[in-house]
Amino acid sequence: MDKNINIKVRVWRQAGPKAKGYFETYELKNIFQGASFLEMMDILNEQLIAEHKDPIAFDHDCREGICGMCSMYVNGHPHGPDSAITTCQLHMRKFNDGETITVEPWRSHAFPVIKDLMVDRGAYDKIMQAGGFISVNTGGVPDANAIPIPKAKADEAMDAASCIGCGACAAACKNGSAMLFVAAKVSQLALLPQGKVEAAKRAKAMVAKMDELGFGNCTNTGACAAECPKSVSLTNIARLNREFLAAKFQD
């Protein structure tokens, strides 16, 4: 049964990108375990505002696990200790009475802190702009069944497309590598006939942009897939490697 718990929250505070960050611990009383983690953060912020203190900045939007905006590193895990969920889907019943919860921002060279727990994930957008698209002619809407696609391929593409670009992979990776993200985005298109036309160009452009933005080199530890809120598989990375190597050997 869910009950009310008293907790301490140890939060990373950082006034701005250049400011020096530090941890500050706050006490919270009577937090209902049925509350979500972000609701707990809201309660904490209301408490801070009532005390005339600066509330904690954190990213959030849809709060139903599909937008990829929330981004906290809770007790050593991106999106908290539960598996296959985003921070907004994390509930306080995962924590015990009297527990100290450590909340940090994503830490990666390519994701600089904006303020407190908020980081700039614009790097992922730039990678998408480099090649995460297909070109189609405008005009009449083609029939949906005009191009036959095997069910297995469609499923795999859909699984890759479930990536919400939250950045947990790069945040969890000891190498600060964005390979799982890029692999998911390349795979979802490479698996389908519509994506084949620009496949070689896409793999090269997105990998080049990823390297340029300062993400690390993948060493296949698998931490990304283990922490991914959408359980995107490590096999996508092998596909990206295949696509990239094939494109380079073709040149």
Added chain:
Amino acid sequence: MWLTDSSIGRKFVMSISGLFLVLFLLFHASMNLTLIFSEDAYNWICEMLGANWYALIGTGVLALGVLVHFAFAIVLTYQNRKARGNDRYAVETRQEGVDWASKNMLALGIIVLGFLVLHLANFWFKMQFQELTGLKTGAFDPQNGAAYVKYLFTGLYDPAGIQEGYEFSPMANWLHPVYCILYLVWLCALWFHLSHGVWSALQTMGMSNTLWLNRIKVISIVVATIIVGMFAAVIVYYLGMFVGANCF
């Protein structure tokens, strides 16, 4: 050049050089294994792989392989630490399903390389180098490698096997089992390095999918166990011989 300029290119070089070294290890381990069955067979190999031109080319290519693998490892690790950023997480956890070895490949590699220096001083310097330069760096004829291996790990030797003109003074008896243990520790580090390295190399080369991911992980463990098992069998065989000669 994309092999050095792109992240996947650099990883590809790591994979190729790593798999090349794995093949060499398989070759080396099978040769060692002959020591258990026939010392003559081992000596025949010593003769064949002495200072011949093909053995020298092989050694050169091998050294290049080690050098490339190590140089790229240093560069990759440096870049990865930079990519991680200056701020480290206050709470670090290990995720379920993430091998310990996979996060410590550089450390394991350095351990392997450190012991490699000892190994080269122990064997290469006293065998191929001796044959190459004609200097008597070891007590035994390089083409009588089996006698030297046996001496190093057990302390047992035939005085007739000592080369003429070499002032031989036996090392302290306790050093022999210490060498055995050191080599076994080395092999442990190698096992962990290979258990991740083999499948990671295959994955980097794109040889993985939902079906094969688990298979290549198993292949990795099997290859690591075969290689380390063959090497370790020889050491354990000699350790047993030492115990037999000194404790009974």
